[in-house]
Amino acid sequence: MTEKDFMDNLKKRFYWCYSVAEKEYLAKKGYKYLFCCTHFTTRKVFWVFDTSDYLLKDVKTWKATHRKQKESDSAGDGRQSHN
Numbered sequence: 644m645t646e647k648d649f650m651d652n653l654k655k656r657f658y659w660c661y662s663v664a665e666k667e668y669l670a671k672k673g674y675k676y677l678f679c680c681t682h683f684t685t686r687k688v689f690w691v692f693d694t695s696d697y698l699l700k701d702v703k704t705w706k707a708t709h710r711k712q713k714e715s716d717s718a719g720d721g722r723q724s725h726n
Contacts, residue, residue, distance in 0.1 A: 658692040658702065666690045668705050674698055 644652075657677070660666050666676065669692065676690040692698055 656694060658694045658698060660690045660692060661687060663688075664709070665702070665705055669698070669701060672701050674701070 660669065660676070661682075669676075674692055676692050679688060679690050681688055
């Protein structure tokens with residue numbers, strides 16, 4: 644197995660969450676993270692979830708809602724969002 648195959652397999656099996664707000668949203672939806680780590684380069688905390696179709700659907704919903712909130716927040720102060 645190549646390193647690329649290994650990484651692709653990890654991405655299919657797990658979901659890495661780097662946002663406290665997103666982690667809290669997923670927890671309120673009933674998801675439990677498998678473990679919490681600190682990124683070796685950025686030193687930022689992240690949470691690892693077992694991937695499922697339900698989780699990915701809720702992640703997509705959260706990201707769409709979060710993106711809309713960021714856009715409306717930046718529209719109020721004259722800045723544009725660059726997502």
